[in-house]
Amino acid sequence: MKATDLRKGLGIRLDGKLCVLTNVEHRTPGNLRAFIQITYKDVLKGNVLDKRLGSGDDIEVIDLDRREMEYLFSDASGATFMDTESYDQLVISKDILGTALMYLRPNSMTMVLTHDGNPVTIELPPSVELTVKDCPPEVKGATVTNQTKDAYMETGLMVKVPAFIKTGETLKISTENGNYQSRA
Numbered sequence: 001m002k003a004t005d006l007r008k009g010l011g012i013r014l015d016g017k018l019c020v021l022t023n024v025e026h027r028t029p030g031n032l033r034a035f036i037q038i039t040y041k042d043v044l045k046g047n048v049l050d051k052r053l054g055s056g057d058d059i060e061v062i063d064l065d066r067r068e069m070e071y072l073f074s075d076a077s078g079a080t081f082m083d084t085e086s087y088d089q090l091v092i093s094k095d096i097l098g099t100a101l102m103y104l105r106p107n108s109m110t111m112v113l114t115h116d117g118n119p120v121t122i123e124l125p126p127s128v129e130l131t132v133k134d135c136p137p138e139v140k141g142a143t144v145t146n147q148t149k150d151a152y153m154e155t156g157l158m159v160k161v162p163a164f165i166k167t168g169e170t171l172k173i174s175t176e177n178g179n180y181q182s183r184a
Contacts, residue, residue, distance in 0.1 A: 001061045003036040003053040009123060011062035011115060014051070018043045018062060020113065020121050043120050046095050064113045064120060071104045079104075081112055092119045102157040103128045103175045124175040129184040130154055131170050138163055151180075 006012070010021045023039035036053040053059070069081040069090065078093040079101055090112065094101065096119060103124055104110065111123040135151035148160040151171075159173055161180045170184040 001059055003057040003059055004055050006036065006038065006059060011064040013060040013062055014040065018115060022048065041121060046098060062115060064115055066111050066113055068109055069112045071106060071108050071110055073106055074101055090119060096121060100124055102155050105155065127172050127174050127181055129170050130157065130173055132165060132167050135165060135167055
């Protein structure tokens with residue numbers, strides 16, 4: 001497949017390693033040649049890397065099996081997901097998931113990507129709704145400036161939120177950068 005046809009979420013083989021694309025940008029800087037800037041996750045090592053590709057480069061695309069699964073719980077062995085069609089359970093190690101668990105509530109649905117029956121990664125929606133578990137009280141008279149405070153969500157995720165947010169509110173959080181978007 002040509003580099004210009006690459007899309008986020010595709011599985012590729014790069015330098016002999018299985019990788020999943022997390023971001024793809026087509027850039028044309030000024031009077032220079034256009035290129036494709038990709039961000040990918042190395043499946044075996046778990047690290048996220050960037051690479052610049054020429055527009056005409058050929059990339060080997062790998063078929064990834066996408067299944068909708070329900071996140072049940074996590075423990076020391078990893079996170080347990082259940083296939084909604086066959087009711088089979090799959091345990092994915094926390095090394096593979098990274099920080100993705102911070103955006104998942106128990107019993108929430110997500111897409112699990114597998115290759116040859118082995119889990120590779122999960123696809124998160126663009127935003128999730130989480131409940132504020134703990135945050136400091138609102139400071140009186142702090143209406144003049146755009147002040148933020150730390151709020152700890154039900155999953156353990158720490159988010160900078162506006163000063164008017166209270167404990168117990170449900171918020172919409174971006175999964176791409178972990179920023180507060182709005183009240184739910």
